Amino acid sequence: MAQIITESLVESLARERAFQLLDKGSAYEILGPFDGLESPHLAAQNIVPQFDDGMIIVRGTLNGQQTVIVSIEGNFQGGGIGEVSGAKFAGTLEKVLKECENGNKIYPIIIYDTGGVRLQEANYGLLSIAEISAAIVALREYVPVIGIIPGKVGSFGGMSLTAGLCSALIMTREGRLGMNGPEVVQQEAGIRELDSRNKQLIWKMIGGAVRTESGLADILVEDDIPNYQDAIQSIWNGEIKLKHRTKNVEQYLSLFKSLDIEEKITPEQAKEHFNTKPANVNTDLPASLEGGNSTGRKWFDLITNGEPSLSEVPSVLVADTSISGVKARVIAVVPNTESNYYRARKGEIGLLEGWTIAKYVRQAIEEDKNLTEKRLILPIVDVPSQAFGYHEELFGIYLSCSAAVDAYATARLSGHPIVAAIVGNAISGAFLSHGMQANRLIALNDDGVNVHVMSKKSAAIITQRSIEELDEAAKEVPSMAYDIQSFKKLGALYNLLDGVNAKEPNSEDKAVLVEAILDAYKDIQSSSIRDLSCRLKSEIAISSGRKASIQVREMIDAQWK
Amino acid sequence: MEKLIYSFPASKTIEQPAHVGVVGSGDLEILVEPSDDNKTVFEIRTGITGFQDTWEKVIERFVSQNDISALIRINDFGATPGVVSIRLAQAVEVSTNGANHN
Numbered sequence: 001m002a003q004i005i006t007e008s009l010v011e012s013l014a015r016e017r018a019f020q021l022l023d024k025g026s027a028y029e030i031l032g033p034f035d036g037l038e039s040p041h042l043a044a045q046n047i048v049p050q051f052d053d054g055m056i057i058v059r060g061t062l063n064g065q066q067t068v069i070v071s072i073e074g075n076f077q078g079g080g081i082g083e084v085s086g087a088k089f090a091g092t093l094e095k096v097l098k099e100c101e102n103g104n105k106i107y108p109i110i111i112y113d114t115g116g117v118r119l120q121e122a123n124y125g126l127l128s129i130a131e132i133s134a135a136i137v138a139l140r141e142y143v144p145v146i147g148i149i150p151g152k153v154g155s156f157g158g159m160s161l162t163a164g165l166c167s168a169l170i171m172t173r174e175g176r177l178g179m180n181g182p183e184v185v186q187q188e189a190g191i192r193e194l195d196s197r198n199k200q201l202i203w204k205m206i207g208g209a210v211r212t213e214s215g216l217a218d219i220l221v222e223d224d225i226p227n228y229q230d231a232i233q234s235i236w237n238g239e240i241k242l243k244h245r246t247k248n249v250e251q252y253l254s255l256f257k258s259l260d261i262e263e264k265i266t267p268e269q270a271k272e273h274f275n276t277k278p279a280n281v282n283t284d285l286p287a288s289l290e291g292g293n294s295t296g297r298k299w300f301d302l303i304t305n306g307e308p309s310l311s312e313v314p315s316v317l318v319a320d321t322s323i324s325g326v327k328a329r330v331i332a333v334v335p336n337t338e339s340n341y342y343r344a345r346k347g348e349i350g351l352l353e354g355w356t357i358a359k360y361v362r363q364a365i366e367e368d369k370n371l372t373e374k375r376l377i378l379p380i381v382d383v384p385s386q387a388f389g390y391h392e393e394l395f396g397i398y399l400s401c402s403a404a405v406d407a408y409a410t411a412r413l414s415g416h417p418i419v420a421a422i423v424g425n426a427i428s429g430a431f432l433s434h435g436m437q438a439n440r441l442i443a444l445n446d447d448g449v450n451v452h453v454m455s456k457k458s459a460a461i462i463t464q465r466s467i468e469e470l471d472e473a474a475k476e477v478p479s480m481a482y483d484i485q486s487f488k489k490l491g492a493l494y495n496l497l498d499g500v501n502a503k504e505p506n507s508e509d510k511a512v513l514v515e516a517i518l519d520a521y522k523d524i525q526s527s528s529i530r531d532l533s534c535r536l537k538s539e540i541a542i543s544s545g546r547k548a549s550i551q552v553r554e555m556i557d558a559q560w561k
Numbered sequence: 562m563e564k565l566i567y568s569f570p571a572s573k574t575i576e577q578p579a580h581v582g583v584v585g586s587g588d589l590e591i592l593v594e595p596s597d598d599n600k601t602v603f604e605i606r607t608g609i610t611g612f613q614d615t616w617e618k619v620i621e622r623f624v625s626q627n628d629i630s631a632l633i634r635i636n637d638f639g640a641t642p643g644v645v646s647i648r649l650a651q652a653v654e655v656s657t658n659g660a661n662h663n
Contacts, residue, residue, distance in 0.1 A: 013583055019662035027662070033580045033592055046562040048608045048636050050584040051592055075585030 007225045009111075009150045010174055014073035017111050017150070018058035020225050021069060021232075027060030030559045031088055037555065039082050040548055041121045045473045050076045055085035057092050057556070062107070063233055068096055071111040074153035080118025081159060083479070086128020087552035093135035093145075094531075095556055100142035108139065109232065110166065112149045115181060116157015117428075117453045119463050123479040126428070126453055127492055127535065128549075129158040130436040133402075134532050136165045137409040144168055144235055144242065148228060149175035149208065149217070156181050158432050158453075164402025167242050168235045169217040170228060171208030177217065178206040179398035179429060180388050187458050188388035189343060204267040205394050214274035215243065216396050245399060246406040249362060252399070253355040254278040257285065257313070261340060261391045270394045285352075286338040287314030294347055295424040295448065295503055296382030300332040302510045303380065303421075315339060315347070316356040320375070324518055328376040329364045331357060333383050333434055343389030349430040350387035354400030357434060361407035365414055374416040376521055377408070381435040382424030385455075401433040408437035417524040419517050422484070423502050426451045439534070440494040440520040443484050444513070446502035451487040491541025494520050494534075565605040565613060567620055571630040572599060579655035582648045589637040589645060591652045599630050607637035615642055623649050631656070 009017050019027050031037055033051035042049040054076035059068045070089050072079045081089070089110075096106045117125030136145050147166035149155045151174030155163045160179050163169060171177065180188070182196035196202070204210055212220040218240055221227040234240050245252075255278040259265075265273070300317050307319040315336040320329050335347040344350030349357075361377060368374045386397060412418050420438035431451065435441065443449055453459075460467050474481040478489040488496050495516050500509045536546050536553075579593040596602070603620055619642050633652070640648070 015662065029662075033590070034578060034594070043562070043606075048562055048584055048606050048638055050590055050636055051580070051634075054584075073583060073585075075583045075588065077584075 008223050009225060009228060010152060010172060010223045013075065014054070014056045014071040014111065014113065015058070018056055018069040018071040021109070021228060022058065022060035022062050022067060023064065027058050028561070030057040030059060030092070031552065031555055035555065037084055037548075037552060039084050039121065041082060041124070041477050041479065044476050045120055047120060053082065053084040053088065054079065055088040057088055059561070062229065065236065066104075066106045067109060068092060068106055069109045069111060072114045074113030077118055077120070079114030079153050080116065081114065081125040081128050082118040082121035083124035083128065083546075083548050084552055085118070086125060086132065087549040088556070090128055090131035090135055091553040091556045093132060093139055094553070095560055097135055097139045097142070100139065105143055107143050107236065108145050110145070110147045112147055112155035112159060112163055113151070113153045114155055114157070114159045115153060116159045119454060119459050120473070121477070121479050122453045123451055123487055123490060125158065126432065126436070126451070127490060129162060129432060131532055132162050133165055133405050133432070134409050134437060136162055137406055138413060138531065140165070140167050146170065146232055146235055149177055150223065151175040154178070158429055160398035161402045161405055161429065161432055164246060164399045165406055168219070168240060170219045170221055170231045171211060171217045172221055172223050173208050174223065175208040176203070176206045177208070177211050177398070178393045179386060179401065180393060184454070184458050184462070185388050185390065185393060187461055188455070193343070194390045194393070201267070210267060210271060214271050216245070216274070216399065218243065246358070246403040249355055249359045249403060251278065252403070253352070253359055256351040256355060256395070259340070259395070265391060265394065267394060285312070285314055286340065287336055288338040294334050294382055296332040296347065296380050297334045298505060299380050299382070299421070299423045299513075300330060300334070302505055303378070303514070304330050311356060311360060313352050313356040315344070316353050316360070318360040323376070323514055326376050326518065326521060328378050329360070330378045330380060331360060331434070332380040333357070333430070341387065341389070341391070343392060344387035346384055347382065348385050348387040349383055349401060349404070349433050350389075350392055351395055351397055351400050354397070354404040354433050358403035358407040361404075361411050364416065365411050368416070374414065377411055377416050377418045378517065379408070379418070379420045379435045379438065381420050381422040381426045381431065383427060383430035383434055384425050385427045386429035386433070401429050404433035405437055412437060412439055413530050415530065417521050419520045419524070421513060421517060422449055422451070424448055428453045439524045439530070441492055442495040442497065442516050442520055443487070443493055444500045444502040445484060445496050445498045446500065447483070448502050449484040450482045451484060452482040489540065489545055491538040491545030492535040494523070563607050563610040565603070565607070565616055567603040567617070569601045569624045570599060571601045571628050573628045573630060575629045575631055575656045577656055577659060579652045581651045581655060584636045584638045587639050587641070587644065589635055589640040589648055591648050592634040593652045593656045594632045595656070596630050596632050601629055602632050603635065604632070605635040605637060609637070609639050618642070619645050622646070627653055629653065629656075
C-alpha cells in the first residue's frame with residue numbers, strides 16, 4: 001500500500017516527492033517523524049503539530065550524484081516556516097555548505113510548497129528565512145542550488161525570496177511564485193487592486209508558465225518524475241545557462257524606473273516588458289519630501305550629518321560618511337508620496353526599492369574590492385512592510401527583495417561589516433530585504449520599534465482567528481508578539497538600547513546609537529565569522545530563544561552519514 | 562486541541578514502526594511504534610473538540626480487529642471516521658509489510 005504508484009510530484013506528499021526523485025535504494029531521511037522533533041510553539045497555542053514539523057530532509061543520490069532534498073509539506077499549515085521546520089531547512093543547507101567547503105560536493109534541491117512564514121510562529125519564520133537565504137547565497141558559490149515549485153501551494157511570502165536566490169528554478173503550470181498571496185493583496189489594497197477570486201488572472205500573473213516565459217523561472221516541466229530529473233540534470237551539466245537574476249541589477253532597475261503603471265498593465269504586456277531590453281533612462285523620478293519626514297529619514301540625516309543622498313531613487317537614501325573615523329555607507333528606505341508606484345509611497349519596499357538597495361550595496365562591494373578594510377554598511381531600518389499591489393506581484397516584487405538580500409549577504413561574505421540599526425518598524429519581507437542579513441542587529445527600545453511578519457488584520461484572516469485570540473497567543477509565544485522586547489527574547493539582537501528617543505532624536509540620542517554601532521562594528525572585526533551564526537550563540541538564544549533551532553542543527557549533524 | 566488517551570490489552574508484537582498520513586485538512590498523521598507492554602496505547606491529539614464518543618467507537622472497532630502491542634500516536638486535523646479507519650489500516654499494513662519509500 002505504501003508503494004508509490006503515481007509518477008506525479010504534484011499529487012504526492014513531501015516525503016514521497018523526495019524519495020521519488022532520488023535513485024532507488026539510495027535515500028535515507030534525516031530528522032524523520034520518529035525523531036519527534038515537532039514544533040513546541042503550536043501545541044502551546046492548542047494547534048495540532050506534525051511529528052516532522054512539515055519539513056522533510058532526504059539524502060541520497062540522483063543519477064549517482066550526491067544530493068540532499070529539502071521538501072516542504074504544503075498540506076501541513078500551508079507549508080509555513082516555523083522554528084523547527086525553518087531550522088531543519090537552514091541547518092541542512094549549512095551542513096551542505098560545510099561539506100562543500102571541505103571539498104565534498106553535495107547538490108541541494110529544494111521542493112517548495114509554502115505560503116511563507118508560519119504566522120503562528122511569526123518571527124521565528126523571519127529569522128529562519130534570513131538564515132536560509134544566507135546559506136543559499138554562500139552555497140551557490142560551490143554548487144547550483146535548485147528550487148522546484150510543483151504546486152499546489154506554490155511559493156509565497158518570505159520563502160519566495162529564497163526561491164529568487166536559487167541558481168535555477170523548475171516550475172510546473174500548477175506552480176505559482178509570488179510574494180504576497182492574492183488574498184493578502186486584496187485584504188491590504190482592496191478588491192479593485194486585485195480580485196483574489198479571479199483565479200484565471202492570478203495564474204496568468206504568477207503561474208509557472210508565465211514566470212518561465214518572463215525569464216523568472218528556468219524550466220517549465222509537465223508533472224512527471226523523469227521530467228524533473230532531466231531538468232535537474234540539465235542544470236547540473238550546464239545545458240541550462242544560469243541567469244543570476246538577483247545580480248542583474250541594471251536590467252531590472254531600468255525596467256522599473258521606466259515602467260508606466262498609470263493604467264493597469266496586463267500580464268501579456270508584462271511578459272513583453274520582461275523580454276524587451278529596457279532603454280537606459282536617466283530621467284529623474286518624481287519625489288516629494290511631503291510626509292517624507294519619517295523616523296528613518298531623521299536618523300539617516302543625523303548619522304550622515306545631513307549628507308545629500310547619492311541614490312537615483314528618491315525612496316532609498318544612500319550616503320557615505322565617517323562614523324568616528326570608520327568609513328560607512330548608510331542606507332535608509334523612506335516614504336515618497338510622489339512615487340509612480342502608488343502602493344509603495346509610505347516607505348514600503350517595492351519593485352524599485354529592493355533593486356536600488358542591491359545597486360548601492362553592490363557598488364560598495366565593487367569600489368572596496370581591493371581594500372583589506374571594507375566599508376561598514378549601515379542599513380537604517382524603518383520599513384512598514386513590502387508593497388502590496390497588483391503590479392508588484394505581476395512584476396515579481398519577491399525578486400526585488402531577493403536582490404537586496406543577495407547584495408547584503410554578498411557584502412557580508414566579502415568582508416563588509418554590516419550593522420543594522422532598527423529605529424522604527426522592521427516588518428516582514430521589508431525587514432528580510434533591509435536589515436536581516438546584517439552581521440549584527442541593534443534596536444532602540446521604544447514602542448515605535450516593532451518586528452513582525454504581517455498586519456494583525458491580515459494575520460487574523462489567514463489563520464482564521466480573531467485579533468483578540470492573536471493577542472492572547474502572543475502572550476504565550478514571544479515570537480508572535482510585535483514589540484521589540486519580545487523580539488529580544490529570541491536572542492538575535494546584539495544590543496537593545498534604552499533611553500533613546502526614536503521618533504525625535506537629538507544629538508545625545510545620536511551619540512548613544514553611534515556608540516552601539518561602533519561597539520557592534522568592533523565585535524564583528526574581532527572575529528573571522530561572516531555568517532549569521534552569532535544569532536544562535538547569544539546567551540538568550542542558548543538558554544531559551546532558539547533552543548529548538550540549536551537542537552535541530554545538532555541532530556542533523558548527528559544523523560548525517 | 563483535545564488530547565485523548567486510550568489503552569487496550571494486546572498480545573501480538575509487530576515487526577516495525579510505521580508512519581502514514583499528514584496533518585492536513587480532513588486528514589491525520591499516524592505513528593505506530595512497537596512495544597513489549599502487551600498493550601495497544603492510543604495517544605490522540607485532535608483539532609476538532611467534542612467528538613470523544615466517535616473516537617472511542619472508531620478505536621474500539623480497530624482494536625476488535627487488530628491485536629497489536631504498540632504505541633499509536635495520532636495527530637488529527639479533522640479527518641472523518643472513515644478516513645481515520647482507512648489510515649489506521651494503512652498504518653498496520655505498513656508496520657507488517659514495511660514502508661519502503663525507496
